[in-house]
Amino acid sequence: MVREKRTGKMYALKCLKKKHLAHSNLENEINVLRRIQHENVVGLEDFYESRTHYYLVMQLVSGGELFDRILDKGVYTEKDASMVIKQVLQAVSYLHENSIVHRDLKPENLLYYNTDENAKIMVSDFGLSKTLEHGVMSTACGTPGYVAPEVLAQRPYSKTVDCWSIGVITYILLCGYPPFFEDNETRLFSKIMRAEYAFHSPFWDDISESAKDFIRNMMHKNPTRRFLTEQALIHPWIAENTAKDVDISHSVCEQMERSFAKSKWKQAFHAASVVHHMKKLQSSLSEPLPLHPCMAPAPCLHEAEALDPNGNLVPGAGSPSCSNAESLSHSEPGSAEKSREGKDFLSETDAAFRPSKRWELFQSRTNVDIAVT
Structure with a gap:
């Protein structure tokens, strides 16, 4: 967390160590973020670099992750879920209108703006996003648990992967x-x-047929028959009053705690799993297909050099080994053991900030003068 000295306004600072830059998508993320401005998308405010790090000054989003809020909510209904998805659809529709595909939509990339009860949802993490040039992509990217079938099948795909x-x-x-x-x-x-x-x-049993119909249309195997965001926004479950207002928090939270224990949320369906899958496919072919750099497995880091999901150094936090990451999978509903292990993410100080010369993003603007808090 950082503070702008002139105004006292608080921001979030995303720190990336330069020596790890080869394993990040920083330049791509900056190029995307500089193009977008939407009330449900975490915005980029400024950019700096020091001798060892790059720093992205981001809009501060302090309300926590989507799953955490549901677990703490007490009362939770279909209507609540519908309101969340509507905001996500509005943000993604805006991205698609601007020829940007997120490609890594998942619950941990959906954050609440602040701690208010009616806080808005913010879409974050554009490291794997893509600017469309010809409408079709082929790079196998994303988080396997949320990725569309055509991506896993290594077929060309379009913006409908976000809808899946x-x-x-x-x-x-x-x-x-x-x-x-x-x-x-x-x-x-x-x-x-x-x-x-x-x-x-x-x-x-207690979920509306309208909700099930919405999901069927969003998760259609055939991407040409899958809903676009514009169609999803006018579906009755989103636009009308078909979402039930019955409390489902007990059942949902019980399953969520078992299937998505907090210590597993950022590890489940690790990218190493899809890399392993691609390698298996390649081994069965006479002419091996090269893995795109986007799908190359990240190196197993020493405990002292663990990175958080944004690529920030986490001293002493530890990092799962590649073998552990590849073994993660889901079992039948309700069968996973409960685990609520937490982690403290520490910050580290560095040399004085200076505006980056590598990416001339804000030539017409005055750089934010910031202080780490």
């Missing part, structure tokens, strides 16, 4: 567990590619 991810998030918000769960990685990916999911009893 929103469908997965909606599913989880209404039952507390993911739509695809298997104790075997190969079967897990196979289920995703076949779009093989169900609305299990008793978890879905």
Whole structure:
């Protein structure tokens, strides 16, 4: 957290160590963030660099992650989920209108603006986002649990991959567990590619047919028949009053705690899993397909050089090994053990800030004079 000296306004500072820059998408993220301004998208305020780090001054979002708020809410309904998804759709629709595909939509990238009860949802983390030039992409990117079948199948894809991810998030918000769960990685990916999911009893018994219809349209296996954001925004579950106002917090929170224990949220469906899957596919082909750099596995870091999901150094926090990351998968609803292990994310000081010369992002603006707090 940092403070602008002139106004006293607080911001968030995203710190990236230069020696780890090869494993980040910083330049891409900056190029995307500088183009967008929306009330439900975390904004970029300024950019600095020191001898060892790059620093992104971001809009401060202090309300916490989506799942944390649901677990702490007490009363939670379908209507609450509908309101969350509506805001996500509005943000993603704006991105698509500006030819930007997020490509990594998942619950931990959905944050509340502040701690107010009716705080708005903010979409964050544009490290894997892509500016569309010709409308079709082919790079295998994203988080496997939320990635569309055509991405796992290594086929060209479009902006509808974001709509699939929103469908997965909606599913989880209404039952507390993911739509695809298997104790075997190969079967897990196979289920995703076949779009093989169900609305299990008793978890879905009290959920409206309108909500299920919305999910079916968002998670259609055929991307040409999948809803676009414009269609999703006018679906009755979003635009009308078909979302039930019945408390489902007990069932959802119980499943959420079992399926998404806090210590696992940032590790579940690690990118190493999809890399491992791609390697398996390649080994079965006579002509191996090269992995795109975006899917290259990150190195296993020493405990003292662990990074948080934004690429920031976390001294002493530790980092899961690649083998552990690859073994993560979902089991049947309600079968996972509960784990609520927390982590303290520490900051580190560095040389004085100076405006970056590498990316001339704000030539016409005065740089924010900031102080670390």
